[in-house]
Amino acid sequence: MKKNVFVLSLAMAAAVFWLSGCSGKADNPGNSTGSEANNAASENSAGSSNELYVYNWGEYIDEDVITQFEDETGIRVIYDPFETNEEMYPIIEAGAVTYDVVCPSDYMIQKMVENDLLAEVNFDNVPNIDQIDPAYMEMSKAFDPENKFSVPYCWGTVGILYNTKRLEELGVAPPTKWADLWDEKLSGEILMQDSVRDAFMVALKKDGFSMNSTDENELQQAKQDLIDQKPLVQAYVIDQVRDKMIGGEAAVGVIYSGEMLYIQEEVANLGLDYTLEYVLPEEGTNLWLDSWVIPKNAKNKENAEKWINFLCRPEIAKANFEYITYPTPNKGAFDLLDEDLQNNESVFPDTDSLVNCEVFRYLGDDVDGIYNDLWKEVKSN
Amino acid sequence: MSKKLLAAPYLVWIAGFIIIPLALIVYYGLTDRDGAFTLANVVSIGTPEHRKALWLSLWLSLLSTIVCLVLAYPLAMILRNRGVGRGSFIVFIFILPMWMNFLLRTMAWQTLLEKNGVINGILSLLHLPNQNLINTAGAIILGMVYNFLPFMVLPIYNVLCKIDDDTINAASDLGANSIQTLLRIWFPLSVPGVISGITMVFVPAFTTFVISNLLGGSKILLIGNVIEQEFTRGSNWHLGSGLSLVLMVFILLSMAVIAKYDKNGEGSAF
């Protein structure tokens, strides 16, 4: 319909352009821009196996690493970001867009395995797999029992990021638990994650339930909690939590652990008069692992394996870590780091101290449907 | 005969990219995951959360349509009475923002409205309390009005330009005061423009998901958001298609309204 109006406006404009006594010069703007466009024609030729389609989380790789991979292998990388696991899944499932290598989280990998969307990784092409700390290969078995489909990329937790100065102004003590996100004084100051499992994790954990709960009553209670919390929430966002918190838009935000180093650096660079701190809520949280997988319909599987192998190389993993600052499961890279960093608890939390932490599991399509319906109820309320 | 052949590419095109796609929406909308016929997807518009989203969409888009109309009508009158020609610079100024990318225009408002945005910055300079502007229904209405206002101005302006000065003069010669002229002459003659302006604002506002996403902080779920998310996140395409069918019915209804008032097509440009 919007277009209808354009008809009007352009009809009007056209009346000016073409009917106002200047029929001679047919040098229309379309032509001038057109030639410019033609120069760009080569940009999109599809086909050759010299390509690699990568589908990864936003801001989840050092772009120099991509360039280095391209230079080294001569493979052209086509890189797309996604925001949530839930957004990534239908794209891969529909198969209308084929990616060669994707980086989903634990429970989504399980869902993809169970729905037969993944190809087995040929580990002969990924010799650097031995750089990955065996502990994480063990952890992977929760969703990939035989370690056949996935190669760990990053891991971390989910916690609360808070603005010390803002909280002081509001007269609120720094949060220590999820329940603190239901404090009325924080009205309009909370940033929640806009993805169904993460949002329910917060509510379920607060109530002392498992974040993999399938119990109708527990889920209903979590839903009601989220509805109660909604008036306090400023926005449901995903990648924006980081920038909004740095910009001082909100007092508290639910965030993935790995952003901390970047955030503290950025706060220092900008010379801001407040500090941002990260806390792991005492009720326990989500321990997650993002791994590279190869979809079944991948067209460039060998390139995908080269990519995975490249990223497992310690120097590359280190460079990548320094950029994205998410904890790396790469032992080789970890050993290359400064001792300060290795011991930095906010970057590499001690896994043993993570009490009550759980890993998301895929709960089946029916339960997924229930979660989605409940989440919609929260959102529409 | 050869002339008929000229239609061939177009007919193939409409079959492949208009009819079949719509048929697919109908198919998906009326089946479940196993391919069996069901009305559940369409009927699900009645569930509380969908009803709320639909109602909210209707409400917000109606409000923004009214605001657009109230702002646009005087503007179109002034422009017309100033006797400015159709290509004049003033008219040009009022349609220019429309040529900016729609997303950039919405982004601009995000910049202005955010907590540490420009408006609150100005307020604190004046030592006034900060306002909570972003992520509210008001922000969404503002975004709609800003984006769609020119779409209301243009059709009304076009229709007003067609009204003869003599008609107006005749009315005042016959003793009508300015209010009477407005109500008895201007307004009735401009109805086609008003009606098409209303639909041009209403339909995109009613079905938007972009404005509510960017200015509503995902806190406000419109029917457009529900459909978009069924396709991009919930991955229940059947439900999304079923709701799309409902949406189409609403649009058809509003088209029927236009067809009723705008029989001669005067409200459109052609």
Add this chain to the structure above:
Amino acid sequence: MSQLQRFLRRTWQDFYLVLIMVFLYAPIATMMVLSFNSSKSRTQWGGFTLRWYTDMFASRNIMAALHNTLMIAFLSALIATIIGVAACIAINSMKAVPRAIVMGITNIPMLNADIVTGISLMLAFIAFGISLGFKTILIAHITFNIPYVILSVMPKLKQTSRSTYEAAMDLGAGPVYAFFKVVFPDILPGVLSGFLLAFTMSLDDFIITHFTKGAGINTLSTLIYSEVRRGIRPSMYALSTVIFLAVLALLIFTNFVPRRKPEK
């Protein structure tokens, strides 16, 4: 009406025009100012910089999206114009009933909500097994562009008199020759405005592109959308400033410059 009354009315009207103008332009002006602000903050002026502009022109993503956008707009407008003009001629010679049917279908993409058009095309591409990418965006844009071409050309075609065309044929011109010599010049303004209309529609589209785009491809609209959802970077302000100025220059040029020429 007294002099004073007229003056007051005029002042009030000026005030109103200015008010609306401020409403329309304040956001754009704000982005322009911020695009030169060296601080990322939106409320503090950190000094003048052109850094965001260099960032923008150096960004592979933004430049690729710009190329895609122009390329798709140009190609889709061109193809839609060719198909549309051919269709117009054919439709014009149809009988009433088929013509009504075809015109009715032609109206569908214009009247339908963009979101439904986008979804329906996505479903069709998946059903046809066409993988999403540049070509699916192009097809989608052609689809919603054709109606605008037809609606621009049709009225012009109806105004042309059949007899001149037939006269040309009687004088020995072939149908194609007669068309290009006799009919085409008459409908040219409609064809050109149809092309331009289609070009603009394609430039501005987000929703339909959102559903039909594939791997590794962005138009400016889809790029801006994902950027804004990640947090607005100042290079986006630079981009909007550049786009605004480009549109302004283009419109001023096409609107006002050629008009004076014939008068001189």
